[in-house]
């Protein structure tokens with residue numbers, strides 16, 4: 001959270017929902033740092049103006065009676081230019097995208113007609129790997145970085161179907177994801193979900209986010225979900241160092257699930273797609289398999305290793321009909337020894 005950010009944090013459980021609301025900017029002093037019960041929420045508009053929280057959010061959470069954390073900082077949602085979360089939403093057939101996202105996504109589809117197949121299969125990998133981690137590996141804590149606009153089933157829904165007591169922290173740096181975070185806070189009562197607005201370019205901002213520290217016990221194994229996110233970190237950042245800082249913070253027995261785009265199978269189409277992304281000011285970096293393998297250095301890849309995502313423990317015969325070029329994304333899951 002920056003010094004001049006307005007913020008709202010709420011914490012609700014079946015018995016005692018509370019909400020902290022505050023503003024660190026002097027001009028917005030009417031709501032200093034304070035803890036309120038949901039019943040005593042202010043009724044006037046949030047003083048930070050457009051983009052402020054919908055206070056009904058709290059009511060919804062109260063009705064659901066789940067334990068959740070969410071923080072909010074006042075940032076404008078820039079709908080004037082394309083953004084990776086909303087382009088991805090468009091590829092998945094979602095409705096939470098704007099004309100610049102649609103235009104950029106259509107330009108990508110013109111040069112990479114299987115972009116929708118890539119997005120869908122990336123999502124399927126997320127579900128299969130999450131099920132494996134909850135069911136076979138017995139993981140009960142998940143940290144999902146680069147969550148994206150909620151798309152059913154969301155990660156916590158997949159996991160809590162197996163382990164309702166599981167705790168899931170979602171993070172993304174796009175304010176539009178935050179505005180939809182309500183759909184991510186529908187935890188089973190036995191478990192907990194949280195949303196932290198944080199930036200992967202600063203891994204410490206994720207590891208020290210209060211929502212994370214309130215939700216996960218970092219002395220116990222955590223599954224770090226890096227699903228179609230690292231390739232969006234601008235090339236001037238050291239992707240290995242960024243990921244390494246996160247993995248280093250997790251104890252032995254933790255897991256990394258990662259997908260990353262590759263130009264190994266359809267080099268020309270993928271290059272043209274990367275150029276469209278770059279022209280839309282969404283830099284994306286693709287890598288060959290050898291470089292993606294290095295993300296798992298020091299970790300133990302589980303079967304079947306690092307493979308195109310549709311080949312990772314497929315659960316539907318239709319996946320066998322796809323070519324590697326159709327999917328152009330590697331995925332793997334590995335255990336920290």
Ligand SMILES: C[S@@+](CC[C@H](N)C(=O)[O-])C[C@H]1O[C@@H](n2cnc3c(N)ncnc32)[C@H](O)[C@@H]1O
Nearest residue numbers: 085088146147148172173174199200201227232
């Ligand atoms: C392609 S979407 C992936 C969504 C989800 N992980 C999935 O696979 O379905 C990439 C997401 O990463 C987020 N993102 C991009 N750069 C980020 C950064 N530096 N920090 C945090 N999130 C970021 C975007 O906002 C977007 O929601």
